[in-house]
Amino acid sequence: MRTLTYYLLLKPIALLLRAFVHILVPRITPTPTITLYIPSRDPQRTIKVHLYSPSNPTKGPCPVLLNFCGSGFVIQGHGFDNTYCTHIAAHTGYTVFDVQYRMAPEHPFPAAFEDAEDVLNFVRSQPQTYDLSRIALSGFSAGGNLATSLAANQAGPFRALVAFYPLVDATRPFGGRVAPEAGGWTLPGWFVRFCTAAYLGVRFRGRAGDVRISPMRRVVESSGSKGWRVERVLLVSAARDVLAPEVEELGQLLLAEEGDGEFLKKVVVERVEGVGHAWDKVAKEGTRGWEEMMRVYGIAVDLLK
Numbered sequence: 001m002r003t004l005t006y007y008l009l010l011k012p013i014a015l016l017l018r019a020f021v022h023i024l025v026p027r028i029t030p031t032p033t034i035t036l037y038i039p040s041r042d043p044q045r046t047i048k049v050h051l052y053s054p055s056n057p058t059k060g061p062c063p064v065l066l067n068f069c070g071s072g073f074v075i076q077g078h079g080f081d082n083t084y085c086t087h088i089a090a091h092t093g094y095t096v097f098d099v100q101y102r103m104a105p106e107h108p109f110p111a112a113f114e115d116a117e118d119v120l121n122f123v124r125s126q127p128q129t130y131d132l133s134r135i136a137l138s139g140f141s142a143g144g145n146l147a148t149s150l151a152a153n154q155a156g157p158f159r160a161l162v163a164f165y166p167l168v169d170a171t172r173p174f175g176g177r178v179a180p181e182a183g184g185w186t187l188p189g190w191f192v193r194f195c196t197a198a199y200l201g202v203r204f205r206g207r208a209g210d211v212r213i214s215p216m217r218r219v220v221e222s223s224g225s226k227g228w229r230v231e232r233v234l235l236v237s238a239a240r241d242v243l244a245p246e247v248e249e250l251g252q253l254l255l256a257e258e259g260d261g262e263f264l265k266k267v268v269v270e271r272v273e274g275v276g277h278a279w280d281k282v283a284k285e286g287t288r289g290w291e292e293m294m295r296v297y298g299i300a301v302d303l304l305k
Helices: 004-024 082-091 111-124 142-153 189-200 244-255 288-304
Strands: 034-039 046-052 062-068 095-099 130-140 158-164 230-238 266-272
Touching: 004 189, 034 111, 046 082, 046 111, 062 082, 062 111, 062 142, 082 095, 082 130, 082 288, 095 111, 111 130, 111 142, 130 142, 142 158, 158 288, 230 244, 230 288, 244 266, 266 288
Parallel strands: 062 095, 062 130, 130 158, 158 230, 230 266
Antiparallel strands: 034 046, 046 095
């Protein structure tokens, strides 16, 4: 049900933010191989997916990477990961699903997570087309949260998790978040707070600890009986990003389990110095930001291979 706060605060600010992004962010024309519309648990709607086919597809069922764009759960970013998706498809045998999930505050938690689950379940229902032993997850920012939350809460198995500067612990005080490196642009505290309130509701404290939004709260279990049934993990943090400490802390938790059993065979935590949140989305060819972007995308390729 829509509340007065929704109409007077959440919706107007969300519309304003979307307008600013539309004006300030250069337009990107995605270049997927095809566009799919996957059934959701709601029979009245489908989930849009850009599918990127690999340059050298394998015979038989193919490996699949499910990717989720950044958005703050508020600003639709579907298509912004075109460079990443084309790079992965060109340099690995993976078919890439770039998933468009629902935005808050119109569709609050757990709408986005449920869309991610529905796409995963669709892939798993197609064993003749997709190799269920080689399903990987990736995402950026809020999309990195979705990818990490699937890895933490789904039975798996997953071949890999690649998460770029994700939110992984929504319970942390906003004022206590400090980037490891000063300088440059970083996520304003008010923006993180607004996005959290838009997705979880204004009184979000009671929901912030839900492991579907705070995957760090899912305790790593050596038995792998619940969640973290992931073979390889890459967590990328940005040194000038206030989310970097929690990303790296999650990495340390996973590293503590590295090599212990069938899962978490390889865990890589990569901090990119001198850059802020979502730096790769504004990096221009020939700049250091672009070089760092291609370097970490290369690490992702190696991990998937």
